[in-house]
Amino acid sequence: xxxxxxxxxxxxxxxxxxxxxxxxxxxDVSAPLExxxxxxxxxxxxxxxLLTLQFAAEISYQIYKGIGIWGLNHPVGWAVDITSFVFxxxxxxxxxxxxxxxxxxxxxxxxxxxxxAEAMTIFAVMTxxxxxxxxxxxxxxxxxxxPLPNWxxxxxxxxxxxxxDVFAVTTYLTISLCFWYTGLIPDFASLRDRSTGWRRAIYGxxxxxWRGSERHWQHYERxxxxxxxxxxxxxxxxxxxxxxxxxxxxxxxxxxTIFPPYFVAGAxxxxxxxxxxxxxxxxxxxxxxxxxxxxxxxxMNKIILATGMMVGYAYATEFFVALYSGNPYExxxxxxxxxxxxxxxxxIMVSCNVIVPQVFWFKKLRRSIAVMFVVSLLVNVGMWxxxxxxxxxxxxxxxxxxxxxxxxxxxxxxSVIAGSFGFFFMWFLLFCRFFPAISMAEVKSVLWAAKKTExxxxxxxxxxxxxxxx
Amino acid sequence: xxxxxxxxPRPTRAVLALYDDPDRLLTAAAVxxxxxxxxxxxxxxxxxxxxxxALGIRKSWIPYVTLVMGLSGAxxxxxxxIWTSAFDWPINVGGKxxxxxxxxxxxTFECGVLLGGTxxxxxxxxxxxxxxxxxxxxxxxxxxxxFGLFVPEYGPEWxxxxxxxxxxxxxxxxxxxLRV
Numbered sequence: 083x084x085x086x087x088x089x090x091x092x093x094x095x096x097x098x099x100x101x102x103x104x105x106x107x108x109x110d111v112s113a114p115l116e117x118x119x120x121x122x123x124x125x126x127x128x129x130x131x132l133l134t135l136q137f138a139a140e141i142s143y144q145i146y147k148g149i150g151i152w153g154l155n156h157p158v159g160w161a162v163d164i165t166s167f168v169f170x171x172x173x174x175x176x177x178x179x180x181x182x183x184x185x186x187x188x189x190x191x192x193x194x195x196x197x198x199a200e201a202m203t204i205f206a207v208m209t210x211x212x213x214x215x216x217x218x219x220x221x222x223x224x225x226x227x228x229p230l231p232n233w234x235x236x237x238x239x240x241x242x243x244x245x246x247d248v249f250a251v252t253t254y255l256t257i258s259l260c261f262w263y264t265g266l267i268p269d270f271a272s273l274r275d276r277s278t279g280w281r282r283a284i285y286g287x288x289x290x291x292w293r294g295s296e297r298h299w300q301h302y303e304r305x306x307x308x309x310x311x312x313x314x315x316x317x318x319x320x321x322x323x324x325x326x327x328x329x330x331x332x333x334x335x336x337x338x339t340i341f342p343p344y345f346v347a348g349a350x351x352x353x354x355x356x357x358x359x360x361x362x363x364x365x366x367x368x369x370x371x372x373x374x375x376x377x378x379x380x381x382m383n384k385i386i387l388a389t390g391m392m393v394g395y396a397y398a399t400e401f402f403v404a405l406y407s408g409n410p411y412e413x414x415x416x417x418x419x420x421x422x423x424x425x426x427x428x429x430i431m432v433s434c435n436v437i438v439p440q441v442f443w444f445k446k447l448r449r450s451i452a453v454m455f456v457v458s459l460l461v462n463v464g465m466w467x468x469x470x471x472x473x474x475x476x477x478x479x480x481x482x483x484x485x486x487x488x489x490x491x492x493x494x495x496x497s498v499i500a501g502s503f504g505f506f507f508m509w510f511l512l513f514c515r516f517f518p519a520i521s522m523a524e525v526k527s528v529l530w531a532a533k534k535t536e537x538x539x540x541x542x543x544x545x546x547x548x549x550x551x552x
Numbered sequence: 553x554x555x556x557x558x559x560x561p562r563p564t565r566a567v568l569a570l571y572d573d574p575d576r577l578l579t580a581a582a583v584x585x586x587x588x589x590x591x592x593x594x595x596x597x598x599x600x601x602x603x604x605x606a607l608g609i610r611k612s613w614i615p616y617v618t619l620v621m622g623l624s625g626a627x628x629x630x631x632x633x634i635w636t637s638a639f640d641w642p643i644n645v646g647g648k649x650x651x652x653x654x655x656x657x658x659x660t661f662e663c664g665v666l667l668g669g670t671x672x673x674x675x676x677x678x679x680x681x682x683x684x685x686x687x688x689x690x691x692x693x694x695x696x697x698x699f700g701l702f703v704p705e706y707g708p709e710w711x712x713x714x715x716x717x718x719x720x721x722x723x724x725x726x727x728x729x730l731r732v
Binding site: 103104105108229235236237238239240241243245246249250252253256257260261263264267268271272274275276286287290291292293294295296297298299300301302303304305307308309311312313315316319323326522523524526527530 | 604636
């Protein structure tokens with residue numbers, strides 16, 4: 083009797099149906115890669131491609147003409163470009179959190195979603211990386227950001243947070259790529275072994291000849307763990323450093339010690355919202371409902387709720403400290419945010435980021451696809467406006483009233499915003515078509531655990547029945 | 553060590569037992585070890601917990617690479633910052649000291665992570681002998697739903713029939729003799 087009681091409790095809902103076989107996993111994950119793309123994919127890709135092309139045209143014109151074509155003025159020298167930079171870098175953070183931090187905490191539900199979340203990180207960082215470059219104005223001097231030996235014998239200023247940014251973002255992109263590729267190697271080998279012809283050649287090359295030897299798995303597991311361990315502090319450092327761009331300046335509204343944790347929480351919040359948006363679409367379009375289950379989505383919604391409240395708490399702290407500080411400039415900046423000409427942006431931010439996620443307190447709403455899709459979109463809108471509020475409202479009214487101005491975006495600003503989404507989605511759609519969107523190797527280990535749990539449960543029911551029969 | 557691959561002559565014959573269940577493979581690995589088979593390896597679609605212990609494979613040395621390279625990257629980064637800012641061309645920026653240590657920490661950290669991470673991947677490729685496009689694919693299902701135990705020819709005491717006899721008792725789906 084005692085061992086019956088000690089048997090593991092059956093989780094309410096397994097992460098994957100235990101009746102699936104290992105071969106089913108390969109079949110289901112490879113299926114979208116092996117059939118012709120559907121209409122929905124083509125339409126989505128067409129739209130993203132068009133948006134990307136107009137983005138390229140905008141960038142070309144802007145490099146030719148100068149950044150004056152945007153709505154920038156004095157004193158608002160940073161607006162949509164830097165807002166989008168911070169927004170996209172933040173989106174990336176959820177991918178690393180899912181792949182690295184949840185791996186270290188042994189959260190097994192990450193296995194079905196980590197691949198697409200990591201892909202999202204890479205594409206988001208690529209998109210983000212464009213903005214500082216085009217924002218330079220004279221983009222052809224972008225290499226001045228890197229400490230290269232040059233005829234002027236000048237080095238970059240390592241005391242500047244803008245240089246820290248260069249190092250943080252390039253390191254983040256490189257390490258995320260390494261981590262992602264390491265995860266992909268065994269899956270490319272699976273694809274190689276099930277395909278023929280040119281597909282076999284391509285996937286075979288990408289797999290680097292991986293054969294799944296235990297001697298190799300032993301190294302692989304350790305290396306993966308090390309990369310996860312490195313990515314964890316890295317992801318925290320990246321958004322902290324991005325926040326230093328603002329926090330180390332003297333502008334009221336920017337010069338705040340709360341920024342690093344506040345930015346990191348916001349980044350994870352917006353990133354998880356983007357993961358939910360992408361996965362809701364991905365599981366529907368590619369019929370992955372059995373792998374990316376409601377359980378996965380619900381877990382992410384819980385994280386959105388938690389980080390949303392952290393962000394809300396940070397807004398409150400910031401406001402309270404500004405009012406309590408006795409500094410008239412600080413106090414004015416915050417009152418101006420909530421009641422000034424950009425109050426609309428501030429209240430979009432507060433309602434989308436603090437009020438909307440509260441619906442996730444209810445299990446029913448947390449598990450409703452329609453609700454979570456709308457909430458995730460609104461959270462992303464809110465987080466874009468959070469960065470807009472921080473950047474533009476702090477700049478537009480600083481110390482001296484003669485210096486004040488209003489910021490009005492031009493058509494080129496809108497083009498940049500739309501273009502960045504097009505660029506990001508173009509890469510993501512290509513990824514869904516050509517790379518396995520779910521980590522087959524990792525899902526198999528979860529599947530085996532689910533099979534075992536089910537077997538134990540069956541055994542337990544059998545024994546309980548046996549006890550009751552006499 | 554990975555260099556052994558270059559020193560030893562390649563085995564010419566091998567026995568491969570295929571299982572459809574990772575637990576059977578674990579048992580078979582223990583049995584193979586018990587019978588003193590040498591150079592036993594397993595080929596699996598995913599990393600199986602406890603398999604390297606069952607096969608007696610030594611723990612990976614990759615974490616040391618990460619540690620050493622991570623520290624080297626950080627030291628190199630910091631040295632470079634100090635050299636450029638304080639020695640090669642000292643420039644007074646806002647009255648800050650030439651060696652502004654706190655301001656140098658972010659780049660130091662990023663350099664450490666960058667070198668540590670890229671070298672971890674490089675070490676993984678080196679340790680696994682990748683890229684390796686010449687290695688034979690023993691069975692196409694080994695990256696799908698089969699778990700293989702691989703016993704290569706290891707010396708004069710290698711006895712095909714004995715190995716086949718032992719492995720057949722461990723419940724494989726299929727046992728193959730390979731010429732590799």
